[in-house]
Amino acid sequence: MLESKEPSGPLESRWQRHLFDLGLVAPHNRKKHKIIVVGTGLAGSSLSATLGEAGYKVESFCFQDSPRRAHSIAAQGGINSTKNYKSDNDSVWRLFYDTIKGGDFRARESNVYRLAELSTNIIDQAVAQGVPFAREYGGYLANRSFGGTQVSRTFYAKGQTGQQLLLGAYSAMSRQIQEGTVTHYSRSEMLDLIKVGDKIRGIIVRNLLTGEIKAHTADCVVLASGGYVNAYYLSTNAKGCNTSAAWRAFKQGAFFANPSFTQIHPTCIPPTGEHQSKLTLMSESLRNDGRIWAPKDSKDCEKDPNSINPEDRDYFLERMYPAFANLVPRDIASRAVKAICDEGRGVGRAVHGKKLGVYLDFEDAIKEYGKDKIAEKYGNLFDMYERITGENPYETPMKIYPAPHYAMGGLWVDYNLMTNIEGLFAIGEANFSDHGANRLGASALMQGLADGYFVAPSTIANYLSKNSLEQIDDSHPAVKESLDRVNERINKLMNAPKPTHAPEYYHQKIGKILWDNCGMLREKDALIEAKAEIQKLEKDFWQKISVSGNSEDMNQTLERAGRVADFIELGLLMCEDAINRDESCGTHARTEYLNDQGDVVRDDNSFAYVAAWENSSDGFVLHKEQLNFDFVQPSVRSYK
Amino acid sequence: MNFTLHVWRQEKSSNNGEFKTYEVSNIDADTSILELLDELNIELIEKGEDAIVFDHDCREGICGSCALVINGHPHGKRKATTTCQTYMRDYADQRELWIEPWRAESFPVIKDLSVDRSAFDRIIQSGGYISVHTGSAPDANSILVEKNNSDQAFDAANCIGCGACVAVCPNSSATLFVGAKVAHLDWLPQGNIESKERAKNMSQTMINEGFGMCSNQRFCSKACPKEISLKVIQKLNKIVR
Numbered sequence: 001m002l003e004s005k006e007p008s009g010p011l012e013s014r015w016q017r018h019l020f021d022l023g024l025v026a027p028h029n030r031k032k033h034k035i036i037v038v039g040t041g042l043a044g045s046s047l048s049a050t051l052g053e054a055g056y057k058v059e060s061f062c063f064q065d066s067p068r069r070a071h072s073i074a075a076q077g078g079i080n081s082t083k084n085y086k087s088d089n090d091s092v093w094r095l096f097y098d099t100i101k102g103g104d105f106r107a108r109e110s111n112v113y114r115l116a117e118l119s120t121n122i123i124d125q126a127v128a129q130g131v132p133f134a135r136e137y138g139g140y141l142a143n144r145s146f147g148g149t150q151v152s153r154t155f156y157a158k159g160q161t162g163q164q165l166l167l168g169a170y171s172a173m174s175r176q177i178q179e180g181t182v183t184h185y186s187r188s189e190m191l192d193l194i195k196v197g198d199k200i201r202g203i204i205v206r207n208l209l210t211g212e213i214k215a216h217t218a219d220c221v222v223l224a225s226g227g228y229v230n231a232y233y234l235s236t237n238a239k240g241c242n243t244s245a246a247w248r249a250f251k252q253g254a255f256f257a258n259p260s261f262t263q264i265h266p267t268c269i270p271p272t273g274e275h276q277s278k279l280t281l282m283s284e285s286l287r288n289d290g291r292i293w294a295p296k297d298s299k300d301c302e303k304d305p306n307s308i309n310p311e312d313r314d315y316f317l318e319r320m321y322p323a324f325a326n327l328v329p330r331d332i333a334s335r336a337v338k339a340i341c342d343e344g345r346g347v348g349r350a351v352h353g354k355k356l357g358v359y360l361d362f363e364d365a366i367k368e369y370g371k372d373k374i375a376e377k378y379g380n381l382f383d384m385y386e387r388i389t390g391e392n393p394y395e396t397p398m399k400i401y402p403a404p405h406y407a408m409g410g411l412w413v414d415y416n417l418m419t420n421i422e423g424l425f426a427i428g429e430a431n432f433s434d435h436g437a438n439r440l441g442a443s444a445l446m447q448g449l450a451d452g453y454f455v456a457p458s459t460i461a462n463y464l465s466k467n468s469l470e471q472i473d474d475s476h477p478a479v480k481e482s483l484d485r486v487n488e489r490i491n492k493l494m495n496a497p498k499p500t501h502a503p504e505y506y507h508q509k510i511g512k513i514l515w516d517n518c519g520m521l522r523e524k525d526a527l528i529e530a531k532a533e534i535q536k537l538e539k540d541f542w543q544k545i546s547v548s549g550n551s552e553d554m555n556q557t558l559e560r561a562g563r564v565a566d567f568i569e570l571g572l573l574m575c576e577d578a579i580n581r582d583e584s585c586g587t588h589a590r591t592e593y594l595n596d597q598g599d600v601v602r603d604d605n606s607f608a609y610v611a612a613w614e615n616s617s618d619g620f621v622l623h624k625e626q627l628n629f630d631f632v633q634p635s636v637r638s639y640k
Numbered sequence: 641m642n643f644t645l646h647v648w649r650q651e652k653s654s655n656n657g658e659f660k661t662y663e664v665s666n667i668d669a670d671t672s673i674l675e676l677l678d679e680l681n682i683e684l685i686e687k688g689e690d691a692i693v694f695d696h697d698c699r700e701g702i703c704g705s706c707a708l709v710i711n712g713h714p715h716g717k718r719k720a721t722t723t724c725q726t727y728m729r730d731y732a733d734q735r736e737l738w739i740e741p742w743r744a745e746s747f748p749v750i751k752d753l754s755v756d757r758s759a760f761d762r763i764i765q766s767g768g769y770i771s772v773h774t775g776s777a778p779d780a781n782s783i784l785v786e787k788n789n790s791d792q793a794f795d796a797a798n799c800i801g802c803g804a805c806v807a808v809c810p811n812s813s814a815t816l817f818v819g820a821k822v823a824h825l826d827w828l829p830q831g832n833i834e835s836k837e838r839a840k841n842m843s844q845t846m847i848n849e850g851f852g853m854c855s856n857q858r859f860c861s862k863a864c865p866k867e868i869s870l871k872v873i874q875k876l877n878k879i880v881r
Contacts, residue, residue, distance in 0.1 A: 046774075049774065050774040053773050053774055064697060064703075064705065065695060065705065065754075065756075065757060065758070066704075066757065066758070066760065066761050066801065067761070068704070068761075068764075068801055069697055069698075069703040069704060069705050069801075071697070071698060071703070073698065073702055073703050073704075074698045074700055074702050074703065083780070083781075085781065121775070121777075123780045124777040124778065124779055124780045125772075125774060125775070125777045126780075127777065127780040127783055127830070128770065128772040128776075128777035128778070128783070128830055129769070129770055129772060130769075130770045130793070130797075130824065130825050130828050130830060130831045132790055132793040132794040132797050132824070132827075132828070133790075134790075135785055135787045135790040136787065137787050138784070139784030139785050139786055139787065139790075140781055140784065141780055141781055157794060157797075158794065160702065160798070163702055163798075163800075164794075164797060167797065170764070171764060171768055171769035171770070172769060172772075172774070174761065174764045174765040174768060174769060175765070175769045175771065177761075177765050178765040178766065186758065186761070209750060238697040238698040238699065238703060239696060239697055239698075239699060240697045272670050273668055273670060275668055275670075275671045275675050275679065276675065277672070277674065277675045277678055277699065278699045278700075280699075280700045281700075383720075384700070384701065384725075387701070387718075387721055387725045388725060388727075390670075390727075390729065453774050453775075454774075454775075457774075499688070500686065501686065502681070502682040502685040502686055503685075504678065504681075504682050505682070546685055546686055546688070547685070548684065548685045548687075548688050548689055548690055548691060549690045549691065553751075554693055554750060554751045554754070556691060556693055557681075557685055557691050
């Protein structure tokens with residue numbers, strides 16, 4: 001059994017007590033400690049800024065050309081906080097409860113409570129930095145209800161909340177770069193870790209401009225490297241999002257938790273053809289006013305939607321879930337949309353012979369509130385939809401279909417956000433910790449910033465205060481060992497025996513296997529076959545991967561090839577995890593464990609645990625962390 | 641659709657570059673310009689040739705990575721649109737496309753279509769922030785902001801740091817970029833306190849990085865994919881003065 005190291009006692013005081021128990025590093029000693037932070041999204045940049053302000057020496061890395069471009073920038077809808085400014089009976093306890101339930105009782109109570117508790121400070125911090133949240137005429141902050149909750153606790157900046165929060169954290173980090181506490185390296189990709197004895201002491205980085213491979217040593221390393229749903233090839237993630245930092249950690253002994261818990265977001269622009277390189281999210285906030293429907297009769301699917309009479313439309317979420325209707329959580333909405341399209345009632349352009357789309361319609365909202373009001377709320381999203389599809393959503397309903405969006409799974413961490421390897425921390429989407437088997441809307445930004453601004457700075461100080469670390473430099477054998485590993489791998493990628501296919505070819509292949517077998521519906525036999533297919537694909541990859549150009553130069557083909565190789569290996573683990581979990585929960589819907597209505601059926605007696613996988617020479621080894629529900633009684637998650 | 645593409649190829653900063661011509665055929669109108677380059681790159685890679693280097697990431701118009709000059713227009717001809725959201729249907733009336741990197745001395749070409757925009761990061765580092773420490777913030781609603789000011793702050797904060805304003809400016813000035821950050825924070829009471837110092841430092845860094853001065857050509861706002869208004873430059877000028 002894995003130990004979460006969470007404190008005991010009343011839930012409300014756990015974090016405060018834990019903070020008191022944590023060791024401290026005195027201000028004058030902080031500059032003697034060097035901390036490496038990989039990634040500059042919300043979690044990474046907020047952590048680098050905070051550690052820098054405290055006086056530590058920070059080295060920060062990102063693969064993009066500027067820290068401001070990390071994919072947190074694209075988060076649209078908002079960030080939750082239990083400010084209860086609307087007096088609608090919100091509280092820390094309610095956000096905690098909603099998040100535990102929304103995650104289908106597969107998250108750790110102590111962590112989730114801490115997240116809810118810290119949510120108020122985040123808004124204060126962001127406002128002080130100048131984040132221009134939406135406001136009311138009186139000058140107070142505005143809120144909206146978002147993503148399947150019955151209170152208005154979401155703060156937002158139009159449909160660009162992630163952008164504004166990230167620019168806030170980026171500016172705080174930039175201030176520390178100017179101060180000299182943070183040294184930042186853009187266009188730098190972490191390719192491996194340096195492990196000295198049982199502790200992580202640094203990373204190996206490839207300079208993406210020159211191809212130079214260099215070791216960076218430190219007292220500890222934090223991975224804030226994001227999620228991995230680009231494994232599916234088509235996703236809402238940026239093209240550069242990858243699992244490589246987390247996967248290198250896994251290869252060095254860090255456990256990977258719940259890899260099959262991937263969020264498929266219901267409201268994305270449907271795929272239109274083979275050439276497509278990514279899918280674009282349409283914010284969940286649209287479901288507050290938009291109504292989702294499909295034609296009742298498949299014969300109507302070709303018709304102009306405006307010509308279909310109201311009585312011939314199936315507002316299926318309103319029909320199936322009268323209480324939450326169009327606002328049911330993401331996993332539930334996605335499965336419902338898939339089921340409608342599988343029945344042959346999808347609309348739009350056919351891809352692989354199947355129409356993948358349902359309508360998201362604003363006709364009624366425009367009638368009720370007027371076009372101007374709708375434009376003020378969603379104008380930028382409507383414009384974006386029009387730019388991508390060439391259709392005007394004020395006149396024709398939007399078409400949407402689910403797409404991979406977020407990874408609840410990730411590196412296993414304890415209550416201190418440290419992995420099972422000493423000196424290696426994981427924060428933000430890179431860890432598995434707070435969302436269980438399904439993440440609720442507006443909670444990813446909250447978690448990234450809670451980890452970076454408030455949790456990790458204290459727990460890292462504790463680690464530094466309790467460990468005396470030997471001096472190491474580049475001549476240490478452990479550094480050389482890691483460098484050799486990296487160089488050998490690059491060599492292999494550059495010199496496959498029969499170079500035939502570009503990295504994109506393999507990325508599409510692994511993506512399709514995972515989407516078909518480890519996506520919205522999973523089935524044991526199919527998963528077993530998928531594993532065999534992936535193993536074959538992996539062999540083929542190393543025989544036939546074609547990487548042109550030179551490794552000692554800017555080479556985007558080489559970058560991509562390395563990331564795809566890791567996605568293939570991760571894909572195998574995702575399937576293994578989905579096979580192991582003989583139940584359905586949240587996003588993980590195994591066809592064998594659904595009830596008559598198609599809802600997921602959990603098995604709390606056997607599976608109320610975190611599945612943390614270890615890499616060993618004999619394959620993947622399962623470790624379990626038992627989840628205890630001392631404060632919330634797991635129940636059937638009903639939104640009817 | 642069929643196109644003749646003239647793509648800027650340049651091995652490194654110190655080399656001279658040149659246009660290389662590629663023919664592409666049977667292109668679906670819903671293909672984006674970056675997807676077109678993806679397809680072309682797959683062909684090149686499988687022939688063992690060097691792929692065309694270009695910057696891109698989110699492909700939904702918000703990260704600010706993508707940066708191509710298409711037929712002379714930074715981010716292509718479509719208004720308020722980044723390169724990544726430019727689709728071939730927008731060029732249905734064209735048969736030839738000239739694809740180049742941003743051209744500005746302060747944005748040196750790294751390779752092919754990729755340029756170095758780290759000067760923008762250094763401008764922000766010199767003052768594009770509010771000096772607040774984590775954990776020391778008061779309750780969010782203790783700072784009231786008039787809605788109109790808050791909306792204007794948002795409009796300025798919308799800048800994605802892509803550099804199209806510099807690329808289109810005959811003087812390669814970054815004044816719109818500097819103005820956007822200065823105006824964003826100046827519209828807010830919590831940011832207004834440091835406005836003068838911020839505006840001075842950021843403008844000085846802009847000059848030190850080799851960007852030109854604003855000479856009122858006003859191309860920048862038109863080329864901006866987020867339509868940052870020229871008002872931010874007025875604001876900047878007032879504050880610096």
